[in-house]
Amino acid sequence: MLFRKRKKIEGEKKDIPEGLFLKCEKCGELFYKNQLEKNLWVCPKCGFHFRVGVDFYKKILFDDGDFIKHFAADLESQDPLDFPGYKEKLDRAKAKTGLKEAAVSGLARINGREVVFFLTDFRFLGGSMGSVYGEIFYRAAQEAIKRNIPFISLTSSGGGARMHEGIFSLMQMVKTTVAVVEMEEKGIPFISVLTDPTMGGVMASFASLGDIIIAEPGALLGFAGPRVIQQTIKQDLPTGFQRSEFLLEKGFVDMVVPRKELKSVLSKLLDILGGENGRSQTG
Numbered sequence: 001m002l003f004r005k006r007k008k009i010e011g012e013k014k015d016i017p018e019g020l021f022l023k024c025e026k027c028g029e030l031f032y033k034n035q036l037e038k039n040l041w042v043c044p045k046c047g048f049h050f051r052v053g054v055d056f057y058k059k060i061l062f063d064d065g066d067f068i069k070h071f072a073a074d075l076e077s078q079d080p081l082d083f084p085g086y087k088e089k090l091d092r093a094k095a096k097t098g099l100k101e102a103a104v105s106g107l108a109r110i111n112g113r114e115v116v117f118f119l120t121d122f123r124f125l126g127g128s129m130g131s132v133y134g135e136i137f138y139r140a141a142q143e144a145i146k147r148n149i150p151f152i153s154l155t156s157s158g159g160g161a162r163m164h165e166g167i168f169s170l171m172q173m174v175k176t177t178v179a180v181v182e183m184e185e186k187g188i189p190f191i192s193v194l195t196d197p198t199m200g201g202v203m204a205s206f207a208s209l210g211d212i213i214i215a216e217p218g219a220l221l222g223f224a225g226p227r228v229i230q231q232t233i234k235q236d237l238p239t240g241f242q243r244s245e246f247l248l249e250k251g252f253v254d255m256v257v258p259r260k261e262l263k264s265v266l267s268k269l270l271d272i273l274g275g276e277n278g279r280s281q282t283g
């Protein structure tokens with residue numbers, strides 16, 4: 001659920017014991033793990049948002065764990081190019097995360113309103129987009145159209161398109177974009193939530209096409225990373241370049257919403273966008 005490296009406390013010889021203390025990557029303050037867990041993995045001192053996995057988001061965003069139904073849960077990535085080491089990497093990612101792919105989708109409720117969700121997990125090959133990821137997205141969009149309910153995606157995809165699948169990965173940029181256009185044509189609201197990091201082919205396709213684009217604070221969002229851009233144009237980049245707040249100022253994202261407020265903001269947006277569609281009969 002959480003990604004962290006073992007880090008040394010300055011002046012101490014031993015590594016911090018795994019699972020007891022964690023150091024904020026931004027302000028350097030030490031916290032008990034359970035203290036951070038209670039605070040939804042947001043630093044109580046500086047507001048830094050730690051990366052978390054799909055299970056965490058399902059827990060904090062959706063009403064009723066029992067209600068959640070998954071779509072395309074049987075789909076697993078193949079190795080179409082026989083790319084060296086890809087199968088092993090997939091096996092390791094599956095074992096580490098308990099997921100079959102970097103993306104999951106399904107049906108859930110947010111404060112009583114039914115939505116189709118699509119979530120990605122950075123721990124699974126950097127949350128990169130392969131052919132199965134794209135297929136899961138496409139099928140989820142079709143479910144939203146069939147059920148006439150809003151669609152919410154939440155991405156953490158540092159890798160963009162998955163290079164191990166070559167052109168098959170790149171084709172998913174088109175496929176997911178087509179899915180978004182089809183939803184638009186049917187009047188299905190699409191909210192895209194960008195978390196740290198959402199980059200490359202994911203950002204350059206569906207993730208930047210939401211009717212409303214929300215970003216978690218401090219997330220790195222863009223196509224090429226700041227280092228690559230800096231080396232290419234050989235100029236210093238402005239402070240906060242490609243971070244959520246910078247992109248809000250430039251009009252690329254519509255809102256920056258702290259994790260604690262994400263569910264209530266989504267709920268309000270669904271009330272505005274969703275009309276009566278999708279209002280749960282029992283919720």
Ligand SMILES: [Zn+2]
Nearest residue numbers: 024027043046
């Ligand atoms: Zn901090």
